[in-house]
Amino acid sequence: MALPKDAQADRPTPGALEPAGDERRLAGSPHAVAANAAVLALTRAARSFTLYDPANKVVRALIADFRDRFRAVLDGFGPLVLDVHPFELALGREVVYLERDRERSLAFRLFRDGVRRLAFAADASWEELLRLLQILSIRYTGVRQQEDDLVTLLRKADFEKIQVSAIEGFVPEEEQQEGRLDGDLPRGSPARYDPPPQWDLPLPPFPEATPLRYRAVAPELLERLRAEEGEDQVPRHALRAVGELLQSAGGEDLQAVLAFALEVREYLLVEQRSDLLLELVSLVRSALAGEAASAFLETWLDARTLRALVSTLGPDEAEVPPPLALLLDATPESTLDRLIDLLAEEGDGPRAPLLRRLVVRGCRHNPGAIATRRHGATGAEAAALLRLLAEVDPAKALHAALEATTADDPLTQREALRILEGAAFGPEIARGFLHLLESGHEPVRLAALPVMAARGGPRVFPALRSHVEKHVARLSAAEAEAAGQALVQASPRAAVETFGEWLRPRGGGLSGKLGKVTASPVVQRAALAGLRAVGAPEAAALVALLAEHGDAVLRPEARAALASMPRGGPRG
């Protein structure tokens, strides 16, 4: 779960974690120096979570440093016993840590919260050191828990090899003892409320007694009982609590229980127990009816929860399991919106096909949703939506694709091209291809050329030719070649004639009479690419012309093409 800070920060803010001011490296005996290094590493690692996401590589490096420094001091010098003073940590008489800035100081935080000594056994395990780091990190990030403070957390950790001496932070000083007053200052508190005197009474009858005896309890029975409260049982307890509360709730209490259900959801998300999320929502839905259930689900099935639920499906899963399907269908509009968001996020990732299937499925309830979402969408999202529309409503998709051919967005245009490619050719489609040919993005033009030629054939030849002649000044080599090949694909005969006109213009002047090629290198390249594909004797002649008199850069290519051209009748 990302923490609310600059997640882009990949490098430490200068000085943020480095020892500053008092929190400096202190000199002393080798043991003290090593202890100082270890404590500084602990402080830096614990504070790092105020700056970085736990998954950040900086955090990883600091955790590694903490581990290594502590191992070094414990392995090298044995047990480490640190006395905690208001701003210092001391190893015997040597100060191994000093920091007076209360916000930064590890010593102050420990001392203020009642810790007076930390003693690490030489064989303190990494697990225990990590647990200590967890506790201190929570305190450093300023999470104010209502259940725990530092001392209760340290006691709960039940360390075996780390001893924590901790007591009440402050105690009565009473240098000047004063006598007890007769008649206290009235507290004036609002009227007390006490339960009725006979609360919990009467008990049920107990007519018979059995003599008391000591009986040892078998260890396995104790173990079985302890297991009921194992940490792994907490998610189940949470679900049970929700279920039983729902059974007993009514009226205004219901809102409190539903709020608790949302809290349990948060917990399950943190613990990555997506498997229990469905169970949780089923419990609630079975207790609610109609509007109440829908209203709850709208809140419950947010983007994170949906992501977690979808993650339980395999990428190739064809059918949505019924419990999840029911849930997705219960709040169709918002769920569809969120699924589209997930799909946009996924892009071409491995789960994209699954997400598309889920969206298409969701569109059954709301066919117009995709079209609505398309308004204002750009880039990958727009392309994804266009593709989705094609699966949901092909007619609308074609219309949308034709519109998209003029969008100044390469991804959308590529998707539009894909859709046009599958459509029956006609004047509208031809216009669409033309628009793509006019795209400001070369990759789009390169992709459109062969498709246009293949689908339009001779009908689009004039447009293809015009494309080359009009844009000769800006065509790249790749586009020129693609255009040449497209011309041949559209109409080989017309292509060869065109190449001939380009390479041997009538009235070509002296150069023409001398057999020189006056066409621009771009045109020559387009022609060469096209002629390579044709292979007819007329083509060979033109290739030979290029090999002899073409642009210097192209002559070797032309010669190579000539050498590989088959001798024989025209192809295509």
Place this chain on the structure above:
Amino acid sequence: MGEPRAAGPADDLSLAQDALARALGRARVGEDRALANQVRELGERLAHLLSGLLRMTRLHSPENAAFNKPVEDLQATLVQLHGLLGSVHLVAVEDQVYVNNIRIRSGDKASSMRELGAELRRHNVGGITFHVPLDGPAIRALVGALGGAPAAAEPRNGLVRTLHAAGVAGLELAGRFRFRMAGERATETADPRDVLARALAATDEAFQNLAAGRAPNPLPLRRLVAEILERDLSAEELWAEPPGEAPRYAVHQLRVAELALLVGRALGLPESVLQDLGVAALYHDCGYAAGASAPEGAGVSFEGHGAGGARLMLRQRGFHEAKTRRVLAVLQHHRDANERLRPGLFGRILRVAEDYDTLARRSGKLSPTVALALMLKWAGTRYDTVLLQILINALGAYPPGSLLKLPDGRIVRSAAPARGPDTFAQPVARCLRLADGSPAPPETPLVDLRGVAPLQLLRTLP
């Protein structure tokens, strides 16, 4: 989300990062950040306003119009804090100020916090508890009294009298505090009866706050449970009769907590779970607090208090495993062990502890020994067999409070839970009557009943 890590098998560091991320995530879902921020801001405002008002008394009388706005602000702050927390505890320790255990960040106003502490110390005062929000005149009287010269002898008591004479009610003055020095140990200096007194006060305050419609604040109770767990659970002082003026409800909650912790410890529950059990026990009958807002005379029924109490626990926002355990425990603590909807472990422990305390102590009709013996008949039905036996093993044949007549005629009261299997029926006891029937002097040492037989069980003192 964080940046993606390099692909490959998870190593120790990756696992550590995951574990830390989860721990932080869990901590955050358990936080009620809105409440925490609100309490912190209001606490800071309270401390700064009070400090400012005290500074102003050097120049003006509290009746001066210059005090109008800050007094109004202080009153409003107290009202808001009281609404959230109930009693507001302001404590000045050395150069630090805390409001309900939240340290006030002084920032660039560090001097004002030092001054506040200094002003209080002049009167030998270390803290002020506002049980109710003071009104304007009371605030002026408080500020005027604090700003005035301290009494020559017993300045704090003098201040109390001054405030009382001015009609100020609803606050309590505490003596001075200091940070406990490194090397001091709690168990050497604190009387177990002090722990009990604090536990009773905290339990009572917790109930009153629920009755007043506030959210539960389990941390003070958890601290006390942690402190009790650090002690010897079989210490006599933990089982002695509390002072008569202690609220009966609080006594019952605390005694059930002690019994539950005895069982939990014998079970070998880890420290974190024991803490949760103790806190759940201190809240277990809280459902009756909902009666404060019920229509006149309606109250909360026995049948309804479990579910009602569980719902009161939900006022505390944020998910925490302790809260979940507490909700279930409060909901289930009267359920029979063999019910179809079997209660969880905490519910079963509390049922045993609760019924025992009610039978043995609250009813006033039965000896603790007989109470246990009656309960034993219901092992396997009302009560979890193993848990009940654990309680019996822990308390012994003559649980604390059992009256016994010794062969020599002395009358004693069992003082502590059983020391072990060998002394199951031979507790240590406090002598009440000497052999001649006269009351035993208070300084009479505990009697070890090992080897003393026969023991005659009495129901009341003759």
